[in-house]
Amino acid sequence: MSEQQDTSCLGSLIEENRLALYQLQAFLERLTPDLYRYAFGPTGRQSLGKHVRHILDHYDALLAGAVAGSIDYENRQRDERLETEPELAVVRVAEISAALPGLEAQRSATLRLRYPVEGASDSLALATSLPRELAFLTSHTVHHMALLGMMAESLGVDLPEHFGVHPSTLRHWQRQTEEISQERRETA
Template sequence: MSTSSLSPLIDENVQTLAQLAQLLGRVSAHDYQRPLGAKGTQSLGKHIRHILEHYQTLLDACATAPTQAVLDYEERLREAALETRPGYAGERVEALQAELEALADRPHDAALTLSYPVEVDGADDSVALPTSLGRELAFLTSHSIHHMALLGLLCEQLGIALPEHFGVHPSTLRYWELQHSGS
């Protein structure tokens, strides 16, 4: 059974952001911006900024051009405060959740265009790819969960406890639930 409603996709994204909010409530500013990884190029804040700016890109495109919006995930602000101030990032999470919920009356197949950067003959160019609001919301869930899995590894290094299913895709959680209910 399939649905044309955006509600399930919005719910998945709101729940994913809620997990990020839980992390933001547990991490100190020092640990949030602390350089991690073999080369010291990773941080919790950098991953969270990256996730939040992807959401903001989609929401800004929808607000700017409700019909046939164009979005480019590479043209993000890369706002330093999001990667250095966990409280500020937490406020942004709440705002993003509200903005996502406000999309509920739109059709899942609302047309969007993704501008995807490529190199052609040594020069920067882009390809315009047709997509939809529903497809981009599905992408954001998977993209966020991917980065949250990395965040989980970084938190493990820092000794930060996370919720049991942090960084697990909602479809995996549904699968696990089916496995447990069928046994």
Template structure:
């Protein structure tokens, strides 16, 4: 769901808007955050049979996905299809987790990593939303909002109606 919403947003962007630098050092662009999301999803999908190690540290970082929104939208479309066919019941996995000069190998599961990626994606979509708003790009009200927050908003709206 989040990737579909992101894909739809990205497909409507011009390369100029997608690449526009923001922040005091100019390090942030819509494209860099989209590419970052794609990298993380690919890291999990590249989990080979029998390998069992998820490594978010060593990502592909394809610069074209930062620069060209249509390429990123196409890749997001591909990832959505791969996720539909992806088996979250794969064997137990380990997470390569760097800490300083060391790296820990933490027990995890594919399902747990899918949950992480959902929250990670939505978190970066919230940042993308802030950058888009600075450019005057319209967004859906629920863009970059976690489902738990949407449910909270709904309960809050319902309680205000009942209280009146």
């Protein structure tokens, strides 16, 4: 893919992320604080809130890194209030969603991704691009939303339609539906 094609998809990638965040916000609005903080697993280290905070940390790292020219997902803010206060998480999701279109101004920025390697004296500085990082965040977010969905369902929480389903899967399902419809029209 050429550099021009690479950045031409930026708006679509931003919108994919905003859609995931919209779904996350709708999910959060259904949760009580007790459900949000509920401790899962034998050690109690997992909660809906911890996964949400993790997702939001990654967006914060991208937004800060896009301006600075260096993205570091390893050294995140980790605001623990986002793990325990669902109403604060809802506000932060809305803020991030509103900030994402501003990345258009960084369309041609040269970006580096800081990535620590065990045993190395310093982190690697990998060349990356805004579209690549937005594609990563879509997958990362939807992956954690799928985990959130499984956890929430075990607590009896109803999920928004297609919650935790990657856009590529939704496109696949759409193509399958269209193919079935076409086959039915041809055999009718």
